[in-house]
Amino acid sequence: MKERIFSQDHLLGIEQLSVDDIETILETAEAFIEVSSREVKKVPALKGKTVVNLFFENSTRTRSSFEIAAKRLSADLINFNSSISSLKKGEALKDTVLTLEAMNPHIIVIRHSASGSPHYLTTFARSSIINAGDGFHEHPTQALLDALTIQQRLKTLRGLKIAIIGDILHSRVARSNIILHQKMGNEIALIGPPSLVPREFEKMGASVYYDIRSGVKAADVVMMLRVQEERGARNYFPSIREYRNRFAINREIFALAKKSAILMHPGPINRDVEIETSMADSEQSVILQQVTNGIAVRMAVLYLLKGEIHETLN
Amino acid sequence: MKLLIKSGRLIDPAGAVDQVMDILIENGKFKEIAKSIKKVSGCSVIDAKELIVAPGFIDMHTHLREPGQENKESIASGSQAAARGGFTSIACMANTEPVNDNRSVTEFIIARARQVGLVNIFPIAAVSKGQLGENLVEMADLVEGGAVAFSDDGHCVMKADLIRKALEYAKMLDVPIIEHPEDHSISAEGQVNEGFISYKYGLRGILKAAEEVIVARDLILQERIRSRLHLTHISTAGSVELIRNARKMKTPVSADATPHHLLLNEELILSYNPVYKVKPPLRTEADRLELIRGLQDGTIDCIASDHAPHTRDDKDKEFEFAPFGVIGMETSFSVVYDRLVRSKLLTLNRLVELFSTNPARVLGLKNRGRVKPGYPADLTMLNLKKRFKIEEKDFRSKANNCPFLGWEGQGAIEHTIVSGNVVYSRKNRV
Numbered sequence: 001m002k003e004r005i006f007s008q009d010h011l012l013g014i015e016q017l018s019v020d021d022i023e024t025i026l027e028t029a030e031a032f033i034e035v036s037s038r039e040v041k042k043v044p045a046l047k048g049k050t051v052v053n054l055f056f057e058n059s060t061r062t063r064s065s066f067e068i069a070a071k072r073l074s075a076d077l078i079n080f081n082s083s084i085s086s087l088k089k090g091e092a093l094k095d096t097v098l099t100l101e102a103m104n105p106h107i108i109v110i111r112h113s114a115s116g117s118p119h120y121l122t123t124f125a126r127s128s129i130i131n132a133g134d135g136f137h138e139h140p141t142q143a144l145l146d147a148l149t150i151q152q153r154l155k156t157l158r159g160l161k162i163a164i165i166g167d168i169l170h171s172r173v174a175r176s177n178i179i180l181h182q183k184m185g186n187e188i189a190l191i192g193p194p195s196l197v198p199r200e201f202e203k204m205g206a207s208v209y210y211d212i213r214s215g216v217k218a219a220d221v222v223m224m225l226r227v228q229e230e231r232g233a234r235n236y237f238p239s240i241r242e243y244r245n246r247f248a249i250n251r252e253i254f255a256l257a258k259k260s261a262i263l264m265h266p267g268p269i270n271r272d273v274e275i276e277t278s279m280a281d282s283e284q285s286v287i288l289q290q291v292t293n294g295i296a297v298r299m300a301v302l303y304l305l306k307g308e309i310h311e312t313l314n
Numbered sequence: 315m316k317l318l319i320k321s322g323r324l325i326d327p328a329g330a331v332d333q334v335m336d337i338l339i340e341n342g343k344f345k346e347i348a349k350s351i352k353k354v355s356g357c358s359v360i361d362a363k364e365l366i367v368a369p370g371f372i373d374m375h376t377h378l379r380e381p382g383q384e385n386k387e388s389i390a391s392g393s394q395a396a397a398r399g400g401f402t403s404i405a406c407m408a409n410t411e412p413v414n415d416n417r418s419v420t421e422f423i424i425a426r427a428r429q430v431g432l433v434n435i436f437p438i439a440a441v442s443k444g445q446l447g448e449n450l451v452e453m454a455d456l457v458e459g460g461a462v463a464f465s466d467d468g469h470c471v472m473k474a475d476l477i478r479k480a481l482e483y484a485k486m487l488d489v490p491i492i493e494h495p496e497d498h499s500i501s502a503e504g505q506v507n508e509g510f511i512s513y514k515y516g517l518r519g520i521l522k523a524a525e526e527v528i529v530a531r532d533l534i535l536q537e538r539i540r541s542r543l544h545l546t547h548i549s550t551a552g553s554v555e556l557i558r559n560a561r562k563m564k565t566p567v568s569a570d571a572t573p574h575h576l577l578l579n580e581e582l583i584l585s586y587n588p589v590y591k592v593k594p595p596l597r598t599e600a601d602r603l604e605l606i607r608g609l610q611d612g613t614i615d616c617i618a619s620d621h622a623p624h625t626r627d628d629k630d631k632e633f634e635f636a637p638f639g640v641i642g643m644e645t646s647f648s649v650v651y652d653r654l655v656r657s658k659l660l661t662l663n664r665l666v667e668l669f670s671t672n673p674a675r676v677l678g679l680k681n682r683g684r685v686k687p688g689y690p691a692d693l694t695m696l697n698l699k700k701r702f703k704i705e706e707k708d709f710r711s712k713a714n715n716c717p718f719l720g721w722e723g724q725g726a727i728e729h730t731i732v733s734g735n736v737v738y739s740r741k742n743r744v
């Protein structure tokens with residue numbers, strides 16, 4: 001692996017990363033894939049470092065993925081469980097983080113329902129902050145693991161057409177992917193009903209389609225987003241039934257994409273809602289590979305940030 | 315008690331005056347305004363050479379938080395802040411705890427203001443009981459108790475039928491209904507202006523239409539009712555256009571805009587700093603420029619701060635969890651003078667209309683907003699050459715949620731005089 005300099009103190013979003021940063025993370029992740037295939041899946045890279053998983057939203061895959069990644073790097077990891085936490089007692093996020101920081105961790109991985117929370121932490125915290133999903137703003141490690149998966153399957157991250165289908169408005173996965181693929185110069189098609197895919201997203205360098213067929217046509221990557229039941233209740237669309245009829249992916253529609261196209265989903269999937277169940281298990285589906293790559297990408301991010309304690313920004 | 319103000323440039327748009335004048339104040343009232351008045355014994359003198367003398371500024375939209383939330387602000391600290399900001403009179407909104415929806419709360423506010431004794435405080439009562447949008451308050455009783463206007467402010471009257479009745483009933487009392495135009499079914503849990511920026515940064519949006527549909531609704535009702543309707547903190551180009559057209563149709567309406575909507579735009583929220591979280595939200599640059607045109611062509615009558623103090627802890631939070639609002643009384647004049655008058659977007663005469671003449675007219679404050687013998691001697695004296703830097707340490711408000719902290723420019727309040735008493739002097743730290 002050639003030496004690269006990673007310039008970031010935190011991973012707040014794809015927005016703050018240069019193309020060089022993205023490539024550095026992906027190359028580092030490739031190197032860590034090998035570690036996970038060993039009999040003893042552990043390297044001493046982060047020995048003596050402490051990582052805090054600070055999750056204020058339910059999460060199984062992202063939280064466990066960061067946990068496994070940290071442990072395979074020999075870091076000590078604390079899971080801060082918000083359901084039993086002092087937050088229930090009304091403690092402010094700032095006090096929670098300052099309390100945790102008094103125990104001198106190196107890296108804080110935060111998942112929070114409010115957009116911008118990781119950015120807020122950087123205004124007073126000394127640790128390196130990793131955004132594991134903030135509101136419907138960004139989920140950078142998801143976009144990075146998606147990019148790694150695309151690169152593995154399609155052998156490139158450039159010159160591609162990426163179709164993203166579903167609730168773009170409320171999806172942090174979509175935003176991070178849009179920003180990443182815009183930086184890589186790829187064509188981006190956003191597909192969904194107008195109430196969930198405002199035209200203004202075109203200013204982010206994407207094209208907007210209300211018709212799934214024209215959007216998916218000749219795509220290299222078809223990325224499905226989870227349909228959130230509560231969105232229907234708030235009248236973003238009339239019913240799951242009507243949504244499925246217009247925006248679910250099935251074999252017939254997937255056939256409009258390139259022959260080599262892959263099907264992605266950040267999970268958890270709703271079988272037979274946004275995705276026909278046999279499609280989820282098909283040859284073209286890389287859904288589980290995405291999960292596997294999540295470990296390597298998160299190892300890379302933890303490794304590159306190293307958790308060096310720095311001065312606060314202000 | 316006599317006070318002579320010598321050789322200041324008096325700008326009094328209501329009296330069509332803009333020239334160097336001496337002003338004699340006796341027993342709290344203007345006694346004489348003339349080119350040269352001789353000093354008599356026992357008379358204090360303020361040398362106003364180099365200063366602008368204006369009828370006392372009036373901030374018609376503030377939140378003083380008392381009774382109920384005195385940790386955020388109080389009538390005493392709010393009065394101090396007003397005096398420092400050059401305001402001789404302020405009107406305070408009804409969303410106290412308890413809500414100012416009955417005469418006893420109005421009378422309490424007036425009594426506290428008298429005890430503090432710095433600036434004139436005019437309570438605005440709620441339109442509906444508890445600001446719940448269901449039943450009208452006892453408007454006549456409240457007016458007798460001292461309320462000068464009615465507003466549900468941030469709760470905005472959602473039922474068109476109720477605002478209709480309020481406008482009709484208020485006509486009998488000759489008081490304004492002040493509407494904070496916001497359709498809550500559209501704004502819902504919105505945090506910032508809805509558009510590209512809200513989409514990109516993953517924050518729930520507040521469509522401009524949330525404001526404009528209420529502006530349009532109220533103007534349509536008002537076309538027939540012809541009561542006194544005032545639309546507060548207008549924030550969109552669409553609202554300006556609706557009001558402009560209504561005025562052409564001779565529909566009675568007035569409006570104000572805030573310094574923050576006139577000087578800031580939505581791009582500031584990219585930092586997720588809750589100091590920029592305000593309702594209505596900061597809008598686009600095009601909206602901001604149209605608000606300025608509204609000030610220039612007379613569509614917008616007043617500048618009001620919507621001074622909304624919060625504790626430091628309240629605002630030191632995740633953006634979504636922080637409350638809406640910024641403070642403004644202590645910075646309104648300086649930032650508006652520096653950025654809009656010095657840059658020749660507004661004349662100094664127009665600024666005095668926006669800060670004094672017009673708010674006095676809109677609120678129906680008899681004998682204020684004008685320098686005339688017999689009127690209460692409220693004056694705001696301005697030093698246009700003084701450089702300023704906005705710093706938290708100088709604030710007299712309890713709060714620091716000010717989006718202009720750190721700003722530098724030119725134009726300061728030199729003295730604030732209420733009923734002939736100097737309640738603030740920049741140099742003497744009165």
